[in-house]
Amino acid sequence: MPAPAPTNRVRDVIEPVVSGAGLHLEELEVTRVGARTVVSVVLDLHEDETGGLSLDRIADVSRDISAALDDVIPGESTLEVSSPGVSRPLTERRHFARARGRLVTVRLRDGEPVTGRLVSVEGEGPASVLHVVPEPVSIKGRKPVAAPPQDITLDRVRDAHVEVELARLAHGSDAELFGEDLDEDTGTDTDDVDDLDVDDLEPDGSGTDAADPDAGAPAPEES
Template sequence: MSAASRADAVATRLAEWIAPVVEAAGYDLEELVVTPAGRRSVVRVVVDRDSGVTLDDIAEVSHAVSAALDANDGDFGAAPYVLEVTSPGVDRPLTEPRHWRRNTGRLVAVGIGPADGVEQVIARVTTVDDDGVTLAVEATGKPGAKKRPPTQRQVPWQELGSGRVQVEFGRPGPGTDTQADPADDEDDEDDGEGQ
């Protein structure tokens, strides 16, 4: 048995103990990976939930998972391990409806369409329901051209590929005016001089 298949077998056994503990605490077990690292193993547990995950949440889940591993220590073996509990990173692919729901409002790159004709788009996730995802698809254009407004597009689950969240810097908040009027600045300066 190779080291990789041995690690997979251990991960499967650990998932039986860890998944109920994580779910009882109110989280989803997104990933469980066991990686051999010399004489020890690294047990990486990725958790998430709709309201997000804080550092306090990570500590809570870490204590609960550690207790479950300690309770099954004889079954797990005497080999030392390092437990890492974390939340998914921004680079995690969006593959499940809950992933899409948790990223409503975010900009994503996604393939849309049947397997033989997938169209790659950049879009903002606007709504998620039982039928699929509504996306505000960004219009493509030439650099420097006037930007056209996004097109709303309802995409059924069977036509939605896995998405990736796009990192945005300086994204305006709701209700923020993104186009400053230079005349406003001039009026402010003029008002101050006349008094």
């Protein structure tokens, strides 16, 4: 049984492909499942961009990654490509930058949690400042009371996450941010929203309609 390719070697091959597609390599994991090598890749937009990573774009870069890995991984392999999704914890500056304009909850090391609209992120490193406008507090029988904006340095953050907004879901604004995933060979699903196998794509790259989660592609066969 051939040994799986080292993660660093796979990274060296994948990073130029991802960078050339104008994307950011968020995570990479290379594991062995039986006789098969599984390469799991998580991609994201760059921090100065907003919105979600489309299924079509994931499909395009997945083909390029698969081709680049042909001579790197011996034996049978599976490539899983996905985007982080709205449930990703915000642990790095770039995560907060990507969440600009979103409703977030930030738990502090030295104070009460803050839930509000993340307006901007300024500075670099632990001293980066998050500008958050808290959500108005509703009191029964009274008008909502707006709290003053807060500037929170990154080193004060214990943990944080994006809040799913039902109004945005109704308009499809949050649906694309739940993360989309494309698996080659096995069709192993890492998300419950949109899944597409590379073998099910039409020649023009259209594939399954990403707007219809129930129109999933047939389960692919093992190679």
